[in-house]
Amino acid sequence: MKRRHLAVVVVAAMSATAAPVPASATAPDAWGQAAAHATGDHYNAGETRLTPATAAKLKPRWNVPLATATCAAPAVPLVGANRLVTAASYRISGYDATTGAPVWQTPATSRKTDISLAAIVGTRLIAQSRDCRSGKTFLAAHDVTTGKELYRKRIPETMYGLFVDKGVVVGSVWDATISKYGIRAYRVADGSRVWAGWDRSAARPSPRAEGSSWSATTRPPRST
Secondary structure, X not given: OEEEXXXXXXXXXXXXXXXXXXXXXXXXXXXOOOOOOOOOOOOOOOOOOOOHHHHOOOEEEEEEEEEEEOOEOOOOOEEEOOEEEEEEOOEEEEEEOOOOOEEEEOOOOOOOEEEEEEEEEOOEEEEEEEEOOXXXXXXXXXXXXXXXXXXXXXXXXXXXXXXXXXXXXXXXXXXXXXXXXXXXXXXXXXXXXXXXXXXXXXXOOOOOOOOOOOEOOEOOOOOO
């Protein structure tokens, strides 16, 4: 098992040479999806302290362990509701985003499970897990502050390129029953399917492709 650490850095501008930081800015900014937002732009509009001048002064404050296990590389960490959430070694962990202190962790399992973190929406964490042997896939929601599982539902295909917009989680899939790529959309609130669509081309579809009609707010060309 390979181990690595996710390091969290702080801006050294909090030294005597920097201007005082407003109290409201002490809370960690959210990074609730892998690319920050459903647009996939990796842009954090709320970040005001990190500048070219302060970037060179960043120093590690704390870190959390991430381990690569068989069939399960660590997921992209997410931040929201004052929690840093990681998924590694077949379980999900929640840390205090300010101090790095462990807050909760899903139960250990002997089953090899690949976990993807889709998004933190408010205080709800949406995650997908796939059993590496059987291929069975589940969509689950957790209270991100406590780790409590709110629902866990079996879904027919594993989704890739997950993102959330307007209360819907969307991802691309391979539909083995018809040998075609497609898009699936599920409600964040309860895990129920909103719609399913298929790509008419041979290429694997991307929910964020420019000029594409695939989105959480429009109906795909074909649906069930």
